[in-house]
Amino acid sequence: MxxxxxxxxxxxxxxxxxxxxxxxxxxxxxxxxxxxxxxxxxxxxxxxxxxxxxxxxxxxxxxxxxxxxxxxxxxxxxxxxxxxxxxxxxxxxxxxxxxxxxxxxxxxxxxxxxxxxxxxxxxxxxxxxxxxxxxxxxxxxxxxxxxxxxxxxxxxxxxxxxxxxxxxxxxxxxxxxxxxxxxxxxxxxxxxxxxxxxxxxxxxxxxxxxxxxxxVPLPLAENDAVVLVIDTRVEHSHVDGGYAARRRSCEEACEVLKVDALREVSDVAQLEGIEDPVIKRRAKHIVTENQRVLDTVEVLREGNLNAVGEHLYQSHVSMRDDYEISSEELDAAVEAAMGAGAIGARMTGGGFGGSAIALIHRDQVEPVSQAVLEAFEQAGYVQPNIFAVVADEGAGRA
CATH class of the missing domain: 3.30.230.10 (Ribosomal Protein S5; domain 2)
Known part of the structure; x- marks a missing residue:
């Protein structure tokens, strides 16, 4: 419903x-x-x-x-x-x-x-x-x-x-x-x-x-699974400089590679022509993330949530290490969720704050939530807002 x-x-x-x-x-x-x-x-x-x-x-x-x-x-x-x-x-x-x-x-x-x-x-x-x-x-x-x-x-x-x-x-x-x-x-x-x-x-x-x-069907109910949102309550804004800086890095990578968009790069080996190590890392995230989307669609159609979870965590590592848009709070949320048995977890959204998501079995809601709350308390972070979401309909008349 x-x-x-x-x-x-x-x-x-x-x-x-x-x-x-x-x-x-x-x-x-x-x-x-x-x-x-x-x-x-x-x-x-x-x-x-x-x-x-x-x-x-x-x-x-x-x-x-x-x-x-x-x-x-x-x-x-x-x-x-x-x-x-x-x-x-x-x-x-x-x-x-x-x-x-x-x-x-x-x-x-x-x-x-x-x-x-x-x-x-x-x-x-x-x-x-x-x-x-x-x-x-x-x-x-x-x-x-x-x-x-x-x-x-x-x-x-x-x-x-x-x-x-x-x-x-x-x-x-x-x-x-x-x-x-x-x-x-x-x-x-x-x-x-x-x-x-x-x-x-x-x-x-x-x-x-x-x-x-x-x-693409999202078979959560069939697998008794839910997506848990962990709002770190660290607010982010797309108007701020970090988002724009990442976009400029991608544009600079395109200039070096002589392509219109990084979508046209399908193999990380093609990035070897980029001398600036930071720009190369930024481009690497985009290339590997595009492939992870394609791979996730494929395993979703097979109903393989475990494989979906692996791609989610790989995505987070890429955003943390290559694109560098995660935060201490987002990393803590992801690691705590994974440690408590989540199928997969990653930060979601533009980064520099905001939310992480955890793909979990329904009976893991309480233990995963508790693990995240304890991790935040021990680190001295603001208590996060944690809630489950379902995939709903797009926009229209109310």
């Missing part, structure tokens, strides 16, 4: 509708849902035109919207509010559509504003002002794509309300452009695609060059 069919989800939708009316004095025209995601494997391969294998989770952003008529005051003004913090009176960020320029909107409101900005650049599209209220249970800064869930919820809503006729691929590409050019984060296209294209109980095998996508 999808989370959207649950009583808990229905209660959230009803509460958001009521909060919208209290905040803006009008009922919303509709409420849309966009899930966060866990990347099972395939990290930093998306902007290298490679392969990724994410799945969407049962945590999502709900976006309620009402368009303004031309007769209303401030008919070209956007009003953004969020239930984050759960205050009775919600702060509202207001900006006119004419004022939308890259880097002009502070904080979380930059994400829905970016979507408006990019849509208004399409031929024949002219959005009016509107009121937006978001309620999200995707942990912020956890590496589960809370920002992309907000962007996707916004673009799906506006696509429906304005009858824009955009395909899932077009919406993914537009939100990537919004993120890159308006927000200023040099992200790839995986997160948006996962939120838009995924199916329940499947992982999304995406070729980031051709944008061909296949939903």
């Amino acid at each position: 999808s989370i959207s069919d649950s009583q808990e989800h229905a209660a959230r939708v009803a509460a958001l509708r009521e909060k919208f009316t209290k905040t803006f004095g009008h009922h919303p025209e509709g409420i849309w849902r966009a899930p966060g995601r866990v990347n099972l494997i395939g990290e930093h391969t998306d902007y290298n035109m490679g392969y990724v294998l994410p799945f969407t989770i049962d945590k999502n952003a709900l976006v309620a919207i009402r368009r303004k008529s031309q007769l209303e005051p401030e008919s070209t003004t956007l009003h953004f509010a969020s239930t984050y913090g759960q205050a009775d009176s919600l702060p509202i960020t207001s900006i006119t559509i004419d004022e939308l320029v890259p880097r002009a909107v502070p904080g979380w409101a930059a994400y829905p504003a970016a979507v408006v900005w990019v849509l208004n650049q399409l031929e024949g599209v002219e959005l009016s002002g509107f009121e937006l209220l978001v309620d999200s249970d995707v942990p912020v800064g956890s590496g589960l794509s809370s920002s992309h869930a907000l962007e996707v919820g916004t673009i799906v809503a506006l696509n429906d309300l304005y009858d824009l006729g955009l395909s899932l691929t077009e919406m993914a590409q537009l939100t990537q452009r919004a993120e890159n050019e308006f927000v200023g984060a040099p992200t790839g296209i995986m997160d948006q695609s996962a939120s838009l294209m995924s199916q329940a109980q499947h992982a999304l095998f995406l070729d980031c060059r051709s944008m061909q996508a296949q939903n």
Whole structure:
């Protein structure tokens, strides 16, 4: 059953509708849902035109919207509010559509504003002002794509309300452009695609060059297994310098190798022409990670979770040693989970904080969680937030 069919989800939708009316004095025209995601494997391969294998989770952003008529005051003004913090009176960020320029909107409101900005650049599209209220249970800064869930919820809503006729691929590409050019984060296209294209109980095998996508069965229930998320509560941001630096390293590797993208390199031996040892390590991660995605898809189709687990851990070692995007907390989470009997574990997301995941048998939830909590306590780290997730449906009406 999808989370959207649950009583808990229905209660959230009803509460958001009521909060919208209290905040803006009008009922919303509709409420849309966009899930966060866990990347099972395939990290930093998306902007290298490679392969990724994410799945969407049962945590999502709900976006309620009402368009303004031309007769209303401030008919070209956007009003953004969020239930984050759960205050009775919600702060509202207001900006006119004419004022939308890259880097002009502070904080979380930059994400829905970016979507408006990019849509208004399409031929024949002219959005009016509107009121937006978001309620999200995707942990912020956890590496589960809370920002992309907000962007996707916004673009799906506006696509429906304005009858824009955009395909899932077009919406993914537009939100990537919004993120890159308006927000200023040099992200790839995986997160948006996962939120838009995924199916329940499947992982999304995406070729980031051709944008061909296949939903591959994720046989967790059949194997009495779950994916445990370990949110280290060390927040990360794609706007910060580490992510951009890794992308530049890949671009420099491409210049040396005279290829358009590292996707075109299939063998680590081809990297011998790179003299800079750091750039060579960065490129090595991308080349080996692309292969791990392909191998994981193959063993998933065979239902071999043990082999999946091996690839997950190899991926973490590569991100820790070659791409150098892990952290002490992420390493501690992965090693504690593996030591407690996890089938496999790795950090997930952009790195420099965020979350790790552990593929475990259902009866291991308590011992693996306890092992991680003890490891963090002994190291003096902030207590992590640990929870199981299931593969849920992609974005749509709530």
